């Protein structure tokens with residue numbers, strides 16, 4: 001890996017290189033702080049405010065290098081923006097942007113006797129060659145590619161499988177007309193949401209062209225239709241419309257009360273999404289307008305290497321950046337029999353089935369549109385999610401007390417038979433779950449003694465007590 005990595009702009013080297021160093025190393029001048037490992041120094045620095053972080057950098061060469069770690073400045077910048085949002089001017093790094101100084105006005109110091117993995121690794125990750133991971137995909141893992149698909153085929157055979165449709169979005173005006181350049185021309189003053197900040201597209205464009213973050217700031221905006229004044233749907237003036245093959249989206253029954261469900265996504269090369277499942281048990285499609293994305297996906301019950309899920313699966317900890325995960329875990333993950341991977345290029349659309357794990361990385365700068373939906377075939381998954389994990393339900397407006405009750409009410413009015421079938425499936429599932437639990441804890445006899453119906457009612461009531 002080290003072979004393809006250029007020299008760090010400040011001269012910082014990986015710790016292993018210290019073995020070859022002849023002169024004095026910068027860490028020796030750290031005084032009593034030298035007792036702390038690099039990880040701890042970084043952690044302490046995360047508590048410093050702007051002035052302190054600046055000042056401590058002037059104490060010695062080693063801390064100068066630490067105080068320039070750009071991620072620290074990103075946090076300070078975002079913190080300030082949250083209380084005092086101004087119109088920022090991107091200056092090539094978070095430090096320069098936050099301190100509002102031109103890159104050429106910054107102090108420069110040769111740090112070639114600073115040896116630290118904590119400092120060198122983020123830089124190395126920026127230079128990870130993504131092509132290595134997105135190419136030579138084993139045939140068994142290759143995501144299915146279809147020219148087109150009917151709704152019947154989707155409902156019968158494909159709602160549980162990832163796939164890429166290659167002939168689906170070519171007629172969208174969005175596909176024909178949109179590009180990063182065109183956005184820059186038409187929307188340069190329009191503010192879009194990029195993680196924690198709202199930036200005019202012109203600023204984000206500057207950032208895309210001139211930044212080197214290990215995990216680039218990702219533009220992910222759910223209000224884009226209003227901001228760009230575009231129509232979505234079947235009308236003549238529409239910029240894009242929903243693909244027919246996914247059939248009716250049952251969350252449409254919620255009307256204005258449906259949770260956030262569509263996003264415009266723009267990002268530079270290496271931006272993307274770390275491992276997650278989509279919210280509320282929904283499925284999704286992701287259409288690439290410009291650029292290309294590498295996807296690696298696993299079915300719902302897979303334990304993905306390097307991804308840690310809390311016991312109730314409410315928290316997913318993927319402490320690693322995309323690049324670190326690729327470096328550390330990709331080969332192990334790729335060898336799993338359930339691994340599915342592929343590249344979705346401009347003009348193609350990818351299906352993410354309900355509950356599937358996925359990590360996505362942009363191989364080039366690009367634009368995508370994504371939408372979450374509830375197909376009939378996953379109604380039970382969504383109902384179970386809303387009912388059994390109310391604390392994990394996201395995206396609904398605050399005033400909505402019980403998304404589950406609201407959805408059931410709308411389904412009863414519009415699709416009573418579907419609701420009945422789904423309710424039956426839910427009770428079958430919880431019966432199976434209870435049987436498995438009883439088997440595991442050894443109270444099998446009780447479960448089989450004809451009290452199944454009663455225990456069931458009881459379980460449901462208990463569950464309804466969950467706020």
Ligand SMILES: O=C(O)CCC(=O)C(=O)O
Nearest residue numbers: 265272273278360368370
């Ligand atoms: O980065 C991407 O394009 C993937 C987005 C995604 O997975 C999501 O919106 O849930």
Ligand SMILES: [Fe+2]
Nearest residue numbers: 276277278358
């Ligand atoms: Fe996703």
